[in-house]
Amino acid sequence: MSKPTLDQLEELVAQALSRIEACANGDELTACEAEVHGKRSAFTQLQRSLGELEPEARREAGSTLQSARRRVLDAYARREGVLAEGERQAQYEADRLDLGDVVAAHVRLPLRAGHPGIIATTQATLEDVFVGMGFTIADGPQIETDWYNFEALNIPPAHPARGMWDTFYVELGEPETVLLRTHTSPTQIHLMEEAVANDTLPIHAVMPGRCFRRDTPDARHLAAFHQIEGLVVDEGITFADLAGVIEKFTKEYFGPEITSRLRPAYFPFTEPSAEFEITCTLCRGAGCRTCSQTGWIELGGCGMVDPAVFAAVGIDTSRYSGFAFGFGIDRCAQMRHGIADMRAIADNDVRFLEQFS
Amino acid sequence: MKIPLSWLRDFVDLPDDVTLLHEILDDLGLVVEGVENVGAGLEDVVVARVEEIHAIEGADRIRRVIVEAGAGPIEIVCGAMNFEVGNHVPLAPVGAVLPGNFEIALRKMRGVTSNGMLCSGKELGLGDDHNGLMLLDGFEGVHPGLPLLELLRVSADVVFDISPEGNRPDAWSVMGVARDLAARFSTTIHDPAQRVSESGGTARASASITAPELCGQLLVAEIRGVVVSDSPSHVVRRLEMAGMRAINNVVDASNYVMLERGQPTHPYDVAHVAGQHIGVRQAQPGEILVTLDGVERELGRPGRGLGDTGVDCVIVDSKDCVIGLAGIMGGASSEIRADTCEVLLEVAYFDPMTIARSSKRLGLRSEASHRFERGVDFNNAHAAMNRFVEVLSWSSPDIEWVRTQHSEGILPELPVVAVSTLEISALLGTDISADEAARLLRFLNCEVTVAGETLSVRVPSSRLDIRSGEAGRADLIEEIARLYSYRRLGRRTPTWTQAGAWSARQNLRRSLRSTSVGMGWLEAWTPSLGSDEDFELTNPLGTKIRITNPLAAEESVFRSSMVIGLARAWSRNQERGNGDVVLFEIGSVAVHPNDAPVKRLARGGNAGVQEVLLPSEHEVMTVVLGRVDDDAVSAVASWRVIAGRLALADTDLVQSTGPAGWHPTRYALIVDASTRAVIGRVGEIDPALMVNVAPKARVGQRLGLLELDIDVVGDSQQVLRRSLTTPVPSKFPAVLFDLALVTPLSVSASTLARSLRAASDVVESVELFDVFSGGNLPPDARSLAFAIRLSARDRTLDEAEVMTARAVLLQAAAGLHAELRGAPLL
């Protein structure tokens, strides 16, 4: 082959392009790479010959050569894409399977024990205890408005009490209007609104579910966690009933030797409010490091439904009163299984998952 | 807040039993986060005078020191370098036990015996200074052998770290905590403050409020003859025990009063307040202030927060220049300096919500804002001012409190709330007499009048959290219960007629979970928030539900599918050599309102008056089948197990092109055979995704996928259940034969099976057992081989009946263009 010259450039490009287009698969394309634009190509030879030109002419010829080569490179990449896509499609076609024709009897799978998740089983046990105590179970959405998560619970916008919950907000509507629920309490509002609308009071329900706090995860907290909330709205309900329900739950779930006690606390949606503590399940009340030698550990919050909450949902307080309580499902699981670091739950290590039944 | 016991004792007589006090504080809702014994372990520490200092051969970090501690020379090895012969330093002799349970023993270093330890402030728990020994030369009456505690004129103290509940404005002060304790011990409060009088000299200062709704009252004291210096040691010590740093006697006096009485005050250097005027007004939009922390802040503009009005309250001088952000932080220009000799002290009541909004928007919280946003006791202002002058006079005795200027804004009304013993019992379930309730409330400075069984209570200015009307009644009953002690309240287990029950959804989840576990699967837990990239893998065209304030970019989008999260969880296990598993999860995914066919609306926004468009949430169960032989086929077989367990009437698999993330040619929609409602999806993960999602998986590993819409499965209108009426299986022998039917690709196996099942009432079951294509079959058909089982409830089928049934079956098959292949095996 004679040495190519610059005036043959267009012709060379056309030759390279048709060569590229002619490749029927990736292997053919790879095989011609060196010849169409690589080190054995006419472009490389022309490049070498540029040295013989005057600087001015060299610059001009260089840029012409460069753009010609770019066109070939682009065509190569395009063809590469087309062929790869074609090969993928061919692969997909070869893989094609009519799932309607699956013969179940042909599937032979190994025998192995399955395991429910630790949160699910803990939640199920808690639900069972509460169902046994006469509660029904309700669910609620995880993405809420500020009304359900805060304002109807007597926490108006900009109120410092909102700072008690580090909140993830969603980019929707007005700022800070749509959010990931920080507790299961908004489900209380939904339940009460529905009961008022359908005239189905009283309510005796527990509401489990996933909640979110904008907290950096550590050994004790994940940014997503699970809570169970209880609500009783009925005639003649008092703080004594609340204390009684907490105590009965404590004994049913943790065992007869564990007891509960209440101490004053503040939650905007209950008045009076209380924090409830139970006998430390590790030392059985004798005092240890986990309970800071007190013999007690905090489990959750509770209280009598605040009149402002009843007002927000339109419940007649001359007839009804009620209480609410809530605590962490994850925390119960952590206590029951002695899990040192909660982050293990989100890791889903099979060796961990296989521990629960 | 940290409160020394000695400070509480200035106000109320208390027993010595710290454990008892701890318990009582907890029971009052003043939760004790920690108890610190300050000064304990210093009983044996004495003053020593340095007599000689010698180098130790071969050691440049320690020296041999001879000290005199009143009983002859003592040899000590010491690592500190900040002292010389003649200095007085603390000596912990052998046997002393320092704070932190650190026992001093005889030690030998480089052949030199150390008969004790010379101590730094930090080692003694008396400060943070760890740079060298604590030097005692400046203390009055210092001499070798004097016990350190005597020299410092301190006694051991106990500091309670109390975390008051968010609603309690009063509990952020020593006095407020003392008031609660006085109630529990049924004793009286005694105020240690001494009355100081104003001199009544000619006033030069003035005060004004031009935003009466932002500032309820403003008192400005003019104090002359101030000498700025360090505070007396007992003031410094109390501030430090309370966790604050001593700065100078003026600032310290202000902090001392705030800690003691809950009233923040702000001292200004008169020389830098134009016109000696303190005014309060609303900030103009865009006004700038450089706060004490050196940050330039733009004021008066609404922030992004819901309900933020953009109202800031500022302090101005006579030229209307902003010199402070009211109730939050002063400006840098007028702070107290070493040469300050006249002070203006501002004592104010600011509107709590204004302070709360400003401090949130500006991200600026201070000890003062903390208290103002809970509502300070406005009737306490003059006493706080008096106490400031008194505390300052301890170190600057020649000060003159010239006069106090007073300006009025709008103060909150103190509600009068009626509460009856009946209402107390109805809420608490415990009877408390009217006299007892009144007695308890009076400890909180409530004005109470009792008429029969009803109390009429005027809420004190120290408890602005107590509301009016019905809510106020609940607040008061909580106060009664709190002071009475929650532990003394009754307990009762209530009963009601409604039976406890799981919801239908609960039961469905339990069925799904138990079936999955029964098949040997493991339940996983994956995060609801993921990255943009992961979202796009399964939903490239979807609108993202984006978090405004994520903690990390990888957790900034609410998931629309659990496939990627679960596949990654599988991959992590596979990398650890445990990939031979199936993972499943039952959880929520959400769809952005832009993409949701049905709009979810809920009330929200300020006062809940807006209709807010929300993402629609769906509960799904997702399964990733990752065992060696898993693929779409095992996913389909698994689905059939689940469908059987849920007793679904009949479902079809509709072959379709897999969506993003799914294998395009191994995919089917699961639909209810009658309603055609889509129940879920079955298939495989797109092999092209494996590089990204499971980079270490072996080549050719397929991940079977199954996804069920639990909302649909749970809806018995959309997904039909088998009839509850259950036929008893026939006791008569069944007839079995196979039919291999050449069936067009367009007819699904399930359609054909359904048609065969319905063809005759003697058909007991129809089961696909083989599929064959190729060979001499036409390219647009395959052979489906079914095992047919015939029986009748009341008789054994005779040959004629079987032949008839078989013909009917073939006829039904022909209706779907399926024809018999080869000879039947009868």
Ligand SMILES: [Zn+2]
């Ligand atoms: Zn313990």
